Structure formats: structure tokens, C-alpha cells
Amino acid sequence: MVAALDPHIDTWLVAGIDTPRGASSAELELVLQQSMVRGEIKPCKNIADALRFACEAAGENDRIIAFGSFYTVAEVMAAKGLSVVG
Numbered sequence: 001m002v003a004a005l006d007p008h009i010d011t012w013l014v015a016g017i018d019t020p021r022g023a024s025s026a027e028l029e030l031v032l033q034q035s036m037v038r039g040e041i042k043p044c045k046n047i048a049d050a051l052r053f054a055c056e057a058a059g060e061n062d063r064i065i066a067f068g069s070f071y072t073v074a075e076v077m078a079a080k081g082l083s084v085v086g
Contacts, residue, residue: 002035005065011057012041013050017071047075 014028023031025043032041044050047066054064066076 001067002032002037005067006035006037006039009037009039009065011054012037012039013044013054014041015044015047015050017047017069017075019069019071022069022071047072048079051076051079 012032014025014032016022016024016026016028025045029041029043042053044053051064051066058064066073
């Protein structure tokens with residue numbers, strides 16, 4: 001996944017999720033470093049902080065991509081005030 005997205009990502013914002021199988025931001029950062037991504041890697045305290053940073057840093061023609069597990073996407077939706085149907 002990282003190799004496929006790397007040419008399209010300028011800044012990788014990494015944040016862990018609070019689930020038993022979730023990786024920490026440090027673990028995610030290490031994976032990206034080992035994959036030698038070309039973009040900046042920025043660890044964030046949590047998903048909401050990562051999303052806030054992305055929204056503030058994004059320009060008019062930028063895209064914000066959130067991916068990971070369903071838990072990750074649910075946290076992004078919650079941070080944006082969207083309801084998660086489950």
C-alpha cells in the first residue's frame with residue numbers, strides 16, 4: 001500500500017488508534033522510514049490531531065487521504081462530526 005501511494009503523498013501524517021491490534025504512531029513511522037517514502041513523515045498524537053493538521057495545511061488543490069482499518073476511518077468521520085452507522 002505504501003509503495004503504491006508514495007508517489008502521490010507529500011506528507012504522511014501517522015497516528016495510532018486505541019485498539020488491541022492497532023499500531024502506534026511510532027510503529028507506523030518506522031514502517032514508512034523503512035519503506036523509504038519520499039514525503040515528510042509527521043507523527044501525530046491521535047487521528048483528530050492528524051486530521052486537524054491536514055485540514056489546516058492543505059491548499060486549495062490538495063487532497064487529504066485517510067486510510068487504514070475501519071477503526072481509523074471511523075475516527076476520521078467522528079472527528080469531522082459525521083455519524084458512523086454500525
